[in-house]
Every structure is written in structure tokens, then in C-alpha cells.
Amino acid sequence: MSQRTTSETGERVEGVVKWFDTSKGYGFVLREDGGPDVLLHGNVLRNFGQTSVADGSRIILHAIETPRGRQAGRIEAIYPPESTHAVPLEDQTELTPGDLERLEPLPARIKWFDRAKGFGFANAYGARDDIFLHAEVLRAAGLAEMTTGEALVIRVVEGARGRVAVQILPWDHEGIS
Numbered sequence: 105m106s107q108r109t110t111s112e113t114g115e116r117v118e119g120v121v122k123w124f125d126t127s128k129g130y131g132f133v134l135r136e137d138g139g140p141d142v143l144l145h146g147n148v149l150r151n152f153g154q155t156s157v158a159d160g161s162r163i164i165l166h167a168i169e170t171p172r173g174r175q176a177g178r179i180e181a182i183y184p185p186e187s188t189h190a191v192p193l194e195d196q197t198e199l200t201p202g203d204l205e206r207l208e209p210l211p212a213r214i215k216w217f218d219r220a221k222g223f224g225f226a227n228a229y230g231a232r233d234d235i236f237l238h239a240e241v242l243r244a245a246g247l248a249e250m251t252t253g254e255a256l257v258i259r260v261v262e263g264a265r266g267r268v269a270v271q272i273l274p275w276d277h278e279g280i281s
Contacts, residue, residue, distance in 0.1 A: 114166035114177045117142055121161045124149075126249055133163055133176065142167045143175035152179040153275055156248040160185030184246035199261070199270060207259040209273050214256065217242075219249040226258060226269060235260055235267045245272035 117135055119142065124131025129146035142165065149157060157163070161182050168177035210228040212235065217224025222239040235258065242250065250256065259271040 114168040116164065116180070117167045118162070118164050121157050121159055121163055123159050124157050124248060126156045126251075131157070133165065140174055143173065145175060148176045148179060152182070154182070154247060155251055155254060157182060158185050158243050158246050158248045161246045182246050184244055204259060204271055207261065207270070209257045209259055212256055212258050214250040214252055214254045216252050217250040224250065226256065228258070228260070233267060235269050236263070236265070237269045241269050241272060247272065 117133070117137075117139075119133040119135045121144070122132045122134045122141060124144060126146065131144045133142040133144050135142060144157075144163075144165070146155070148165075149155065161184055163182050164180040165176040166178045166180065167174045210231075212226040212228045214237075215225040215227050215234060217237065219239065224237050225234040226237050227233075228235060237250070237258070239249075242248065255275060257273040257275055258269040259273070260267050261270050262268075
């Protein structure tokens with residue numbers, strides 16, 4: 105599946121996020137073709153519209169050569185990591201893919217998120233109540249964490265203890281109202 109093409113935008117590289125540390129602002133991508141790792145800087149990730157990426161996420165990027173080695177110049181796509189051990193959250197167990205598609209996508213902002221605790225809260229625009237956000241929902245979207253004030257689009261269900269985010273979508277998702 106690996107494609108190697110080089111152009112003025114750099115070499116197209118497919119790989120897997122080896123690790124990314126948001127506090128350091130960088131991480132590395134393990135190339136699918138076995139070449140040297142590619143540095144992934146936080147600015148390049150932000151230009152793609154994300155501030156974090158989950159370890160193990162598949163990524164397609166354009167790598168450029170710099171005096172310090174290969175680094176990502178532009179991201180083309182990020183796909184969430186495949187997980188065989190992920191257990192659906194209690195509030196998601198009854199949702200079919202069709203049910204999920206029928207939920208309205210809501211623009212929201214992160215109120216706070218604690219990666220160590222594995223959860224946080226968001227607020228949908230125009231609503232006062234908090235929306236619970238579990239780390240597994242972030243991981244399923246290919247994200248590792250969120251920062252206070254960060255914008256996102258979420259699908260929400262009414263859970264046993266209140267509103268719960270069950271899916272995160274790209275900011276430019278078509279169905280935002």
C-alpha cells in the first residue's frame with residue numbers, strides 16, 4: 105500500500121504515529137516502507153486542524169528534507185488506530201452505525217480535558233450543560249488529548265448521568281448546524 109512519490113511538496117509517506125507528545129510539541133512517524141522516522145511537529149498537526157494525534161494512528165504526509173533530517177511538511181490524512189481491545193462505553197452499547205449517523209453533529213469547545221484521568225467535558229455552542237468526553241472517544245477519532253478552548257464537532261447522546269459525547273468529527277464536517 106505504500107506509495108513513494110516526490111514533488112515540490114515533498115515525498116508522500118505513509119506510516120504510523122510512533123508517538124506524539126503534545127507538551128513537547130512533536131513526535132515521530134514510523135514509515136511503512138521502512139525508511140527513517142519522520143519528525144512530526146505540532147505546527148504541522150495544527151495546520152491539519154488537530155492539536156494531538158493518538159499513538160498508532162495511520163498517517164499520510166508529505167515529508168521534506170531539512171538540515172536536521174526528514175520532517176513532515178504537510179499532512180494529507182490521519183486515520184484512527186485500529187483497536188481490537190476497545191470496549192464501547194456504557195452509553196454506546198446500544199448504538200448502531202445508523203443510529204450514530206442520525207445524531208446531530210454539534211459544534212462545541214473543550215471546557216477541560218485531563219489525559220491522566222481519561223476524561224473531560226465540552227460545551228456545545230448555545231447550550232449550558234456540560235457534555236462528558238471520554239478518552240476512548242478521542243482515541244476512536246485518532247486524537248490523544250484536547251486543550252481547553254479547542255473547537256470540535258461532536259455527536260451526543262443522553263446517558264445515565266447526563267449528556268455524553270459518542271463521536272468526534274472533523275471541524276469542517278458537512279452537517280454542522
